[in-house]
Amino acid sequence: MFKKYKSFAAGVTLVLGLSACIDQFKEINTDKNDPTAVSPGALLGNVIFEAGRTLADRNMDIMTDVVQYSSGKIGGQRSFENFNWSPDTGEELWDMIYLNMTNVRDMNQKAHALEQKAYEGASLVMEAYLMSLATDAFGDVPYRQAWRLDENLLRPAYDPQAVIYDSLLVKLNRADQLFMADETGMISGGDFIFDGDVEAWQGFGNALQLRLLARMITKDPSKISQFAEVAQRPLLTTNAMYTFSGVAPDLSPVFLWRETDFNLRRLSVTMAEMMNGLNDPRRSAYYERPQGETEWVGCPIGYTIAQFDADPQNHRYATLNQSFLDNGAYANATFMSYAEQEFLLAEAVLKNWINGEAEIHYNRAVTSSIAFWNNYGGSGLTPEAYLAQAEVAFSGELEQVLTQKYIAQFANPFECWFDYQRTGFPALKLDHTAQVNNGDYPAKRFMYPSFEAMSNHENMRNAIDRTMNGVDDINATIWWNN
Numbered sequence: 193m194f195k196k197y198k199s200f201a202a203g204v205t206l207v208l209g210l211s212a213c214i215d216q217f218k219e220i221n222t223d224k225n226d227p228t229a230v231s232p233g234a235l236l237g238n239v240i241f242e243a244g245r246t247l248a249d250r251n252m253d254i255m256t257d258v259v260q261y262s263s264g265k266i267g268g269q270r271s272f273e274n275f276n277w278s279p280d281t282g283e284e285l286w287d288m289i290y291l292n293m294t295n296v297r298d299m300n301q302k303a304h305a306l307e308q309k310a311y312e313g314a315s316l317v318m319e320a321y322l323m324s325l326a327t328d329a330f331g332d333v334p335y336r337q338a339w340r341l342d343e344n345l346l347r348p349a350y351d352p353q354a355v356i357y358d359s360l361l362v363k364l365n366r367a368d369q370l371f372m373a374d375e376t377g378m379i380s381g382g383d384f385i386f387d388g389d390v391e392a393w394q395g396f397g398n399a400l401q402l403r404l405l406a407r408m409i410t411k412d413p414s415k416i417s418q419f420a421e422v423a424q425r426p427l428l429t430t431n432a433m434y435t436f437s438g439v440a441p442d443l444s445p446v447f448l449w450r451e452t453d454f455n456l457r458r459l460s461v462t463m464a465e466m467m468n469g470l471n472d473p474r475r476s477a478y479y480e481r482p483q484g485e486t487e488w489v490g491c492p493i494g495y496t497i498a499q500f501d502a503d504p505q506n507h508r509y510a511t512l513n514q515s516f517l518d519n520g521a522y523a524n525a526t527f528m529s530y531a532e533q534e535f536l537l538a539e540a541v542l543k544n545w546i547n548g549e550a551e552i553h554y555n556r557a558v559t560s561s562i563a564f565w566n567n568y569g570g571s572g573l574t575p576e577a578y579l580a581q582a583e584v585a586f587s588g589e590l591e592q593v594l595t596q597k598y599i600a601q602f603a604n605p606f607e608c609w610f611d612y613q614r615t616g617f618p619a620l621k622l623d624h625t626a627q628v629n630n631g632d633y634p635a636k637r638f639m640y641p642s643f644e645a646m647s648n649h650e651n652m653r654n655a656i657d658r659t660m661n662g663v664d665d666i667n668a669t670i671w672w673n674n
Contacts, residue, residue, distance in 0.1 A: 277635060332352055332659055435521070479513055
């Protein structure tokens with residue numbers, strides 16, 4: 193998919209400068225005993241950076257529209273919120289996952305050979321994260337036969353999503369055991385998420401397993417007991433997040449967008465009505481009002497350029513916060529937040545999957561989100577004051593928990609997309625008058641990338657015939673979706 197970016201001379205200069213220096217440092221950087229050696233830490237750092245960069249870009253470019261965090265003019269390349277999708281829509285995500293998985297597998301093998309249990313565990317957590325994202329976004333995908341070029345497997349079969357999930361649970365349980373047995377830690381660096389904190393990695397892996405089990409329970413209620421067991425393990429105490437430094441080349445990809453492309457997006461009417469009704473302090477972190485405007489006004493979903501331009505209220509619509517574009521460190525790549533985990537645990541209590549106090553988990557989740565976004569331009573309203581409002585104070589209703597989870601997940605809209613399919617909450621605004629394809633409801637999956645039709649056609653067609661009656665359909669139901 194073509195996307196226009198700013199010219200960024202500094203990044204180009206840096207790359208050219210690094211290239212010019214390579215020859216000078218070949219001797220210094222050569223391991224005479226193993227010239228091809230790459231440490232597990234170096235591989236982990238590359239995996240985190242590449243995944244983080246793609247997620248930050250795809251979240252803002254596609255997914256904020258899909259889950260109605262934003263709306264705006266649709267035209268040219270802007271067709272995501274009206275679901276005029278093509279095989280190219282998810283291609284960049286697919287590329288990132290499958291290229292990154294090569295490094296993940298290499299990291300696993302090297303860490304195992306070196307008996308570096310923390311890196312081996314981290315490799316399994318990242319494999320579970322990446323492959324769950326792949327199968328949740330696309331459906332059945334290549335897995336068990338992928339990355340086996342040494343066996344001349346050039347065209348891997350597509351595995352059923354249920355099979356992939358079962359395998360990922362095994363790997364996450366293995367990761368938990370490795371982290372508990374680790375004695376050396378992350379000795380070669382590369383951990384850009386938790387700075388070498390092995391216990392934090394253990395928490396991330398277990399929290400990720402809760403996410404996957406919650407999806408599986410919709411198809412297999414027997415997984416409730418496993419969810420309850422994992423919920424007793426060490427879990428996240430902070431966000432699993434990659435934060436861009438803002439120093440080239442470690443820049444948020446949104447910083448490289450052209451201003452005209454960024455400014456096509458507006459605060460959606462869905463979020464405006466939801467957040468305005470709660471006096472939500474995160475509005476000023478997510479969005480920015482036009483100069484002189486005192487209200488937070490949202491744009492209808494699915495506007496064409498002509499409809500937007502003809503609307504006499506269009507000058508009042510809030511835009512996305514300009515800091516995303518102007519500050520290379522403003523955006524972040526959230527793999528999983530502490531707030532998501534706590535909302536999930538609150539949901540689990542309400543559904544009788546686990547024992548506990550749903551209100552405690554709910555309050556922790558809301559507090560974490562408000563405190564985080566107050567550091568990124570939030571209005572400064574304290575979590576305590578926000579929770580004291582009658583509309584926000586815990587009511588014991590599942591819809592309230594999932595609506596607050598939706599608001600808090602602004603940096604991770606992929607998870608909102610999956611949550612909406614799993615739970616039906618929050619109630620997205622689908623009854624609008626703007627031109628929207630797809631029967632006025634959100635797509636359920638990406639189409640397979642066009643290059644798969646060329647390079648792995650037979651296996652791709654087998655998956656389409658098996659799960660979608662022969663049509664690569666964006667409305668086909670994901671395996672775990674009720």
